[in-house]
Amino acid sequence: MTEDTKDLDTLARDVRIHVFREAAATGQVPQAPDISRALGRSEADVRAALHELAAAKALILAPNDGNIWSANPFCAVPSGFRVAAAGKQYWGICIWDALGIAAAVGSDAIITAPCGDCGVGMTLEVRDGHLVRTEGVVHFAVRAHHWWDNIGFT
Amino acid sequence: MLLFRDEEHVDRWCAARDLARGATITPDQAWRLAEGWYKNKLRPDWRRHTLEETETLLSSIGLTSAFWNLRG
Numbered sequence A: 001m002t003e004d005t006k007d008l009d010t011l012a013r014d015v016r017i018h019v020f021r022e023a024a025a026t027g028q029v030p031q032a033p034d035i036s037r038a039l040g041r042s043e044a045d046v047r048a049a050l051h052e053l054a055a056a057k058a059l060i061l062a063p064n065d066g067n068i069w070s071a072n073p074f075c076a077v078p079s080g081f082r083v084a085a086a087g088k089q090y091w092g093i094c095i096w097d098a099l100g101i102a103a104a105v106g107s108d109a110i111i112t113a114p115c116g117d118c119g120v121g122m123t124l125e126v127r128d129g130h131l132v133r134t135e136g137v138v139h140f141a142v143r144a145h146h147w148w149d150n151i152g153f154t
Numbered sequence B: 001m002l003l004f005r006d007e008e009h010v011d012r013w014c015a016a017r018d019l020a021r022g023a024t025i026t027p028d029q030a031w032r033l034a035e036g037w038y039k040n041k042l043r044p045d046w047r048r049h050t051l052e053e054t055e056t057l058l059s060s061i062g063l064t065s066a067f068w069n070l071r072g
Helices: A001-025 A033-038 A045-053 A095-105 B007-016 B026-037 B051-060
Strands: A069-073 A080-084 A088-092 A110-113 A121-127 A128-134 A137-140 B002-004 B023-025
Touching: A001 A033, A001 A045, A001 A069, A033 A045, A045 B051, A069 B007, A080 A095, A088 A095, A095 A110, A095 A121, A095 B026, A110 B002, A121 B026, A128 B026, A137 B007, A137 B026, B002 B007, B026 B051
Parallel strands: none
Antiparallel strands: A080 A088, A080 A110, A110 A121, A121 A128, A137 B002, A137 B023
């Protein structure tokens, strides 16, 4: 392992810890310029670290601009999968991630999501580590072996 | 992974997109899947689950059919 590789691995770890802590603490996923300022590293270095994290499937980058789309379970942009937890508002990219936010922050949570077919809103509630309010069914369109072939569709 | 009101809505959604039906699980199964998958995500020493760990998680909540096979 070269010094450059070790440095990138160390930075990727620092970036990962920062991104997920910020997302959990604020409900906002920081992007490369924010991370660059917070860690005192160049934006180019931070973007290289983000690509390494995406390759390791720690987070997902948007295909067009390379910004973080989801530091999963925390979606960087508003979505239909809303989570109210610990006094904050979060979004997931799917119902699995919306539930995952409650698990990641370790908090009671109210999750609202539309029916994928008709759009009618539904509510799930996590309290004391249990799903205490539930409705509907969760559909996986893609077989498990192919989840990461196209994670956006999955 | 989308939430639907019931199985009929899943069928309608798939038919409208000419998609083969996938698999449905209960919200409680989805919660246990999400909890097992994400509960450590904020830890500094987080690492991705191994294939074997993911298989154990899936089977622990009853997801054992071919649809959930991670090995192809």
